[in-house]
Amino acid sequence: MDGYFEDVEVGEEHAFGSYEVDEDEIIEFGERYDPQAFHTDPEAAQESMFGDLVASGWHTCAMTMRLLVENELQDTKAMGAIGVDELRWKQPVFPGDTLRVETTALSKEDWQPGVGLVRSQTRTLNQDDREVCSFVGLVLYEKRE
Template identity: 55%
Template sequence: MARYFEDTEVGDVYELDGRYEVTEAEVKEFAEKYDPQPFHLDEEAARDSIFGSLAASGWHTASMCMRLLVDGFLEPETSMGARGVDELRWKRPVHPGDTLRVEVEVLDKRESESRPEVGHVRMETRGYNQDDELVIRWEGLGMQRRREAGE
């Protein structure tokens, strides 16, 4: 059943079922294309870095967690995109072999003043590794469809 703006309550926490397994090949492929720093591309350089071993780009970590969010939480019927992201923080490095999961907490919501079909929802998205260590967090400024009168 679709989750509309009216179904979302401040304080709701959603622990998503999906998991994302981080592979060395994908870490290097992403880095090569978008963030070609040595500690994302080369094991030897990574060993000599503050990460101690090959580490995923923070942007890659955000992308993997976004995939989990799209697959397990955002609904095509009611998700209307986002106005932006606040307070993006990479808390721990993500390494090949890690398995990521995501949870979402509703922080605030308000009706749109200019578009009656839209509700604004501020949510904190948190990504964890297989040891339940926080690896990333951000506040998304999502837009969620409102129910039409009579629904």
């Protein structure tokens, strides 16, 4: 497979990745981008509704993106995304969790000359097979000439 738009098959599924979530990374991301106490202060987080330090949902998306690029997108003709639909953070992500990703190609359509749009369901799961994040990615792919 060359990874062009034409190579993507609706219904195609992929499962991949293993990303261990680190407490220092949660705090660093939280301090920089989402400075709420349950992302930045382990002691204060114990008093939160989560009962412990948790990753920002945006951090969970970033970790998901890393897994997508390393395992599904980097050797394709993907040209970036125009957005995501239906983004949900379903379970908190804790230090020590191990994340993996499952994708399903939902639909394809012509976008513009030389470019196609693929809608793909993305699910991020933890080591207990609990879904922590989901969204539908709207990814552009180069077409064959």
